[in-house]
Amino acid sequence: MKDRHGGETRGAAGWIARLHVPATVNDLSPIAQRFIFRLRVVAVYRKAGRDPLAELTSRVGSITVAVKSLQLFESMAHVWPEPVHVQRCCCQILSHDELTIARALEAIAENNVDGFDAQLADLMPSDTRKTIANAAGELIVAEFG
Template sequence: MTQHRTPTARTQSLIAQLAQPVRLDALGPLAARFVYALRLIAAHERVRRDPVPELTVRLGGVEIAAKALALSQAIAASWPENVHVSRFCCCHLTHDEATIGAMLDAVGEGDRDSFMHSLVGLVRPERIERLWDAGLALFSAEIRSA
């Protein structure tokens, strides 16, 4: 005989929040630019093309393009599964993009605690430092080019 518990109000609220996709405009500018770059990188990988030339044009410099690509590779190496991205034109974020956006918003604010909190339980602790460093490198390149 199966017994079903009625979900609590907190559980129902959490499920409702997960069902509502995060919008791209909820992210800060650094995080939003990187999400677009990540989508562009994914599109280029699907057709087996080098994303750096187009990233350079769209992001405004080869250093930013290289740092964005390096961060995407660090994320791919650290993530527990393939990173899911939305289509390039979509204004809603996947759960992976929302997590990456929160991670980069924390980098932009210099808030290491929020950065760690956004990845707890998802990325192994020994891999988090690499993501922080790659995020800082991208943020620094963005600031230098401004």
């Protein structure tokens, strides 16, 4: 069958093929990598019925960063449309939820509110996104401040 659309069809095929290549932790900025690792640690501790604060504090070396991380996790967990899917701590491949969260955090770190909104617009209302953005901003200030 003849390809009537030429380059458009090939371009779409390339785009679809890239969707099948999973994103990895190494594709993220350092701040997003650290956040995703903390998210995974929190998930392990919550599943075990334990408080993750002491472990996070030990790993990041700052009670403030650990608390701000937990506050951001809790803010997101309350408004996320379904349970947040996280991979195991040793896994380099990101879940779709982890990738969305990481990209939103990267946008806040770059002071890109539009990019942040683009990541989360289909998942939550505007006022909720503002709350999440504020919590993410506080975490970034705690990490670098």
